Amino acid sequence: xxxxxxxxxxxxxxxxxxxxxxxxxxxxxxxxxxxxxxxxxxxxxxxxxxxxxxxxxxxxxxxxxxxxxxxxxxxxxxxxxxxxxxxxxxxxxxxxxxxxxxxxxxxxxxxxxxxxxxxxxxxxxxxxxxxxxxxxxxxxxxxxxxxxxxxxxxxxxx
Amino acid sequence: xxxxxxxxxxxxxxxxxxxxxxxxxxxxxxxxxxxxxxxxxxxxxxxxxxxxxxxxxxxxxxxxxxxxxxxxxxxxxxxxxxxxxxxxxxxxxxxxxxxxxxxx
Numbered sequence: 211x212x213x214x215x216x217x218x219x220x221x222x223x224x225x226x227x228x229x230x231x232x233x234x235x236x237x238x239x240x241x242x243x244x245x246x247x248x249x250x251x252x253x254x255x256x257x258x259x260x261x262x263x264x265x266x267x268x269x270x271x272x273x274x275x276x277x278x279x280x281x282x283x284x285x286x287x288x289x290x291x292x293x294x295x296x297x298x299x300x301x302x303x304x305x306x307x308x309x310x311x312x313x314x315x316x317x318x319x320x321x322x323x324x325x326x327x328x329x330x331x332x333x334x335x336x337x338x339x340x341x342x343x344x345x346x347x348x349x350x351x352x353x354x355x356x357x358x359x360x361x362x363x364x365x366x367x368x
Numbered sequence: 369x370x371x372x373x374x375x376x377x378x379x380x381x382x383x384x385x386x387x388x389x390x391x392x393x394x395x396x397x398x399x400x401x402x403x404x405x406x407x408x409x410x411x412x413x414x415x416x417x418x419x420x421x422x423x424x425x426x427x428x429x430x431x432x433x434x435x436x437x438x439x440x441x442x443x444x445x446x447x448x449x450x451x452x453x454x455x456x457x458x459x460x461x462x463x464x465x466x467x468x469x470x471x472x
Contacts, residue, residue, distance in 0.1 A: 225459050226463055243461040245454060
């Protein structure tokens with residue numbers, strides 16, 4: 211049984227261009243607006259970031275040395291209305307194939323412009339992840355040190 | 369932190385905590401799994417709560433316990449601020465493209 215306890219993050223912004231154009235800027239020109247300087251996951255600086263334009267496409271950053279680091283996948287590619295991305299980053303912002311929250315972006319015509327509605331949901335996965343990490347740390351052989359590390363990490367992030 | 373570790377040194381308490389890591393549960397549900405009285409389970413839960421390991425909330429007449437999601441709240445707060453900033457940056461670029469062909 212899955213229990214939904216963590217509210218999704220919902221945002222919207224209006225832009226003065228039609229949905230098809232807004233969709234294109236959001237995806238094809240992703241690296242032009244995503245705050246790459248501060249928001250990348252690999253140790254090396256990111257040169258660019260890419261959302262591949264098809265279902266199953268990858269969502270990743272490419273570092274200045276050419277290394278590609280995965281963020282997730284395109285799960286719905288439906289221009290000009292809708293884009294859904296699986297965000298496979300865990301609480302430490304590392305790619306984890308087993309952990310995915312979901313980012314849905316809707317492009318709704320609004321007069322001559324577009325209302326871009328974004329929802330980041332399924333945040334419950336992070337509760338399961340943390341619960342699992344704590345459970346392993348507590349239950350494991352000599353797990354006290356690991357538990358302590360877990361707490362230190364969470365405390366440092368707070 | 370030391371308090372949390374001390375609290376988990378008790379085997380029953382540790383078992384209760386591990387069970388909660390699987391999902392939220394009411395005191396009565398938890399008590400079924402342990403060979404101790406329900407008040408004793410409540411005592412253990414209070415110790416876990418005092419150490420910041422679990423949280424409780426009322427659900428009608430029941431009290432539901434969950435692993436304290438402080439780390440998750442941090443993540444959510446971070447995402448909330450992050451998407452504000454990201455969408456503002458997106459809007460700035462989108463507005464700048466009006467009437468122009470995009471590259472590629």
